[in-house]
């Protein structure tokens with residue numbers, strides 16, 4: 354591992370995406386500030402180059418308190434501590450509050466780049482409808498979560514003139530925990546790609562850190578994926 358290349362603050366660092374981003378960032382020589390709500394629950398996160406701090410992504414003061422110094426922030430938060438919980442207690446404003454707190458807190462502390470992770474359910478299917486509006490493609494009971502995610506994306510989109518250059522990377526298709534890091538990914542637009550799309554958390558992390566290292570998309574959201582048919586060559590270009 355080389356010398357420090359600056360700092361990245363990861364919100365949701367104890368989660369699946371947060372851990373993958375932290376590992377990818379450390380692998381490329383960045384210092385990581387790992388934000389979790391209760392550091393005592395994550396003793397394993399505190400390795401060389403990773404500082405674990407307490408923070409709440411929905412609280413602007415908390416965001417501003419933990420981000421001083423880093424060059425970029427990553428929003429890898431889901432309002433749950435794991436995937437198995439129900440959606441009955443979901444705050445429909447969760448992702449809106451997170452967007453407001455992040456944009457406000459980062460701007461106040463001079464952090465100019467935010468990479469957020471989106472949800473594939475608000476990409477458009479073959480019939481032009483958001484996937485979440487097709488009960489055949491997306492379970493109705495999870496729709497409130499997709500709506501909450503979409504509200505957060507809309508909040509980011511409303512933020513046009515502020516100092517924070519945000520991008521949302523939306524996994525298109527299955528996001529695979531423990532999946533292999535190929536180091537490659539395709540970038541698409543608002544539509545679900547044709548074919549069997551998937552992405553490992555590790556490759557999502559590659560895309561996240563790429564967008565910090567060499568920002569290519571600004572104040573927009575894109576989809577990120579690989580195709581099962583990909584053979585290992587010709588990946589990494591834009592899929593349209």
Ligand SMILES: NC(=O)c1ccc[n+]([C@@H]2O[C@H](COP(=O)([O-])OP(=O)(O)OC[C@H]3O[C@@H](n4cnc5c(N)ncnc54)[C@H](OP(=O)(O)O)[C@@H]3O)[C@@H](O)[C@H]2O)c1
Nearest residue numbers: 365367368369370390409410429430431434435472473528
């Ligand atoms: N195919 C897809 O489109 C797809 C699939 C999966 C996930 N995703 C999205 O990817 C993102 C990351 O998901 P994931 O699978 O990594 O989630 P995860 O494993 O459930 O981790 C989410 C983390 O967020 C943290 N968190 C919750 N509330 C917080 C708050 N107020 N402040 C700070 N941290 C908080 C939790 O930690 P504590 O409880 O310890 O605070 C948890 O570790 C989410 O936006 C999710 O919806 C997309």
